[in-house]
Amino acid sequence: MEQTQTKKVYILGGGFAGIRVAHLLSDSGKDLEINLIDRHPYHINAPVLYEIANAFVPWELEAVGRVLTDVATAPYAKIFDGTSVNFMQGVISGIESKTGKFYLTDGHTETPDFMIISLGSQAQTSDTPGANNHAFTLRGLDDAVALRKHIISLFLRYRVASLMAQQKAFTFVIAGGGPTGVEYASELALFVKKLCRLHRVASDIPKIILCEETDYVLHACPGMLRNIGHERLRKLGVQMRAHTKVVTVHSDGVEIAGGVIIPTFTTVWLAGTRVNDVLLRSNFPLNTTGGLVTDKNLVVSGSTNIFVAGDCTYFIDPITGKVAPDVAWAALQQAEVVAENIIRRLEERPLMSYFSNHRPLLIAVGGKFALARIGPFQFSGLLAWVVKQLADLRYLWSILPNMMAVRYWMKSLRVKISND
Numbered sequence: 177m178e179q180t181q182t183k184k185v186y187i188l189g190g191g192f193a194g195i196r197v198a199h200l201l202s203d204s205g206k207d208l209e210i211n212l213i214d215r216h217p218y219h220i221n222a223p224v225l226y227e228i229a230n231a232f233v234p235w236e237l238e239a240v241g242r243v244l245t246d247v248a249t250a251p252y253a254k255i256f257d258g259t260s261v262n263f264m265q266g267v268i269s270g271i272e273s274k275t276g277k278f279y280l281t282d283g284h285t286e287t288p289d290f291m292i293i294s295l296g297s298q299a300q301t302s303d304t305p306g307a308n309n310h311a312f313t314l315r316g317l318d319d320a321v322a323l324r325k326h327i328i329s330l331f332l333r334y335r336v337a338s339l340m341a342q343q344k345a346f347t348f349v350i351a352g353g354g355p356t357g358v359e360y361a362s363e364l365a366l367f368v369k370k371l372c373r374l375h376r377v378a379s380d381i382p383k384i385i386l387c388e389e390t391d392y393v394l395h396a397c398p399g400m401l402r403n404i405g406h407e408r409l410r411k412l413g414v415q416m417r418a419h420t421k422v423v424t425v426h427s428d429g430v431e432i433a434g435g436v437i438i439p440t441f442t443t444v445w446l447a448g449t450r451v452n453d454v455l456l457r458s459n460f461p462l463n464t465t466g467g468l469v470t471d472k473n474l475v476v477s478g479s480t481n482i483f484v485a486g487d488c489t490y491f492i493d494p495i496t497g498k499v500a501p502d503v504a505w506a507a508l509q510q511a512e513v514v515a516e517n518i519i520r521r522l523e524e525r526p527l528m529s530y531f532s533n534h535r536p537l538l539i540a541v542g543g544k545f546a547l548a549r550i551g552p553f554q555f556s557g558l559l560a561w562v563v564k565q566l567a568d569l570r571y572l573w574s575i576l577p578n579m580m581a582v583r584y585w586m587k588s589l590r591v592k593i594s595n596d
């Protein structure tokens with residue numbers, strides 16, 4: 177009797193997309209050796225990073241560090257406990273686009289039968305002089321912790337200083353007025369208010385300036401929600417500057433269009449993302465903004481068994497003509513299609529197509545307030561915030577064991593309301 181060989185699957189990157197594919201393949205009961213590789217021993221829950229960066233938690237510093245780490249990270253050993261997924265910690269340094277052979281920095285190489293590229297994206301800092309060196313980003317836990325420490329240290333250092341020194345120290349510039357920039361800026365406003373009260377700094381000194389290159393902050397939001405978002409930001413004291421491109425970032429200021437310099441020690445870069453460096457080096461078909469181009473089945477264009485899911489994907493929906501967004505629900509949807517298509521390949525059935533036309537929009541705007549568009553419904557305020565928290569729980573449920581997801585979610589709620 178002919179013996180079928182166990183197929184080797186390698187999932188590169190353990191974010192929302194990678195973990196979900198791993199679980200689905202493990203549950204499928206197919207004869208697969210499933211391996212997931214990530215550079216960290218834990219998954220980072222990116223949607224809570226801006227809350228970590230702004231967490232006002234009155235515990236002693238060491239304990240705070242631990243609590244914040246616990247909220248943002250989930251160890252892969254626990255995530256895959258009781259499944260058939262092997263986790264390997266390693267840094268992928270390159271992938272041969274023709275053969276699918278990939279390399280780790282420790283010299284290890286593999287040529288899988290099926291590969292899933294789910295390496296996420298990186299902050300798009302390289303096009304703006306000084307941004308790489310002088311701007312804070314929010315891509316990992318270390319970024320969030322460093323930004324939080326920096327802001328706290330500014331208050332410790334400048335709580336007693338001249339007005340001019342305080343005005344510079346307490347000016348915070350955020351580049352990028354999309355959802356992430358808005359979520360960060362609005363929570364920062366509440367964090368800064370708490371720090372002002374704690375350090376007896378006059379509350380009218382700090383300035384939070386949100387710079388957006390296009391016509392509007394929240395330009396991708398429907399008009400009504402955008403207006404509500406603007407009103408909320410104004411109420412929180414965030415200054416919105418549309419048509420304002422950040423041109424250069426220095427250690428003590430930013431230059432914006434028109435040669436105007438804003439003195440500041442804090443520029444936070446939330447203006448777009450680009451594809452992971454590994455893919456840039458690997459000769460894959462990338463679009464001009466850097467996404468990995470796929471066909472309708474989420475197979476990398478020009479290959480057979482290399483699939484892609486999550487933020488590193490560049491996919492234009494055939495119905496809406498819009499690019500699939502870099503958000504958790506899209507990563508999870510793509511993971512479902514990729515897992516199903518690997519099973520169909522094994523069964524020699526036609527592959528399924530991906531559509532990204534279901535587009536919920538949920539944006540937190542400081543405290544227990546959010547903007548929501550779900551299907552035909554648009555609403556804002558506390559109800560939208562509750563819906564956003566439930567959506568976050570659902571994302572966690574898709575990748576973590578049930579009780580672990582609930583525990584993480586509860587811990588993250590505690591940090592989320594720390595500025596209220």
Ligand SMILES: Cc1cc2nc3c(=O)[nH]c(=O)nc-3n(C[C@H](O)[C@H](O)[C@H](O)COP(=O)(O)OP(=O)(O)OC[C@H]3O[C@@H](n4cnc5c(N)ncnc54)[C@H](O)[C@@H]3O)c2cc1C
Nearest residue numbers: 189191192193215222223267268295296486487502503504
């Ligand atoms: C600050 C912030 C807030 C956000 N808020 C929201 C939100 O409120 N709602 C929402 O839906 N989405 C939000 N997003 C977007 C959401 O987090 C992403 O869309 C989602 O994480 C994408 O999942 P992914 O699996 O594609 O990539 P990621 O989750 O980024 O995972 C990629 C993985 O690849 C690993 N990796 C990368 N390079 C290498 C390498 N060379 N070697 C080994 N491993 C590597 C990384 O360690 C990481 O674990 C937010 C993102 C950020 C940054």
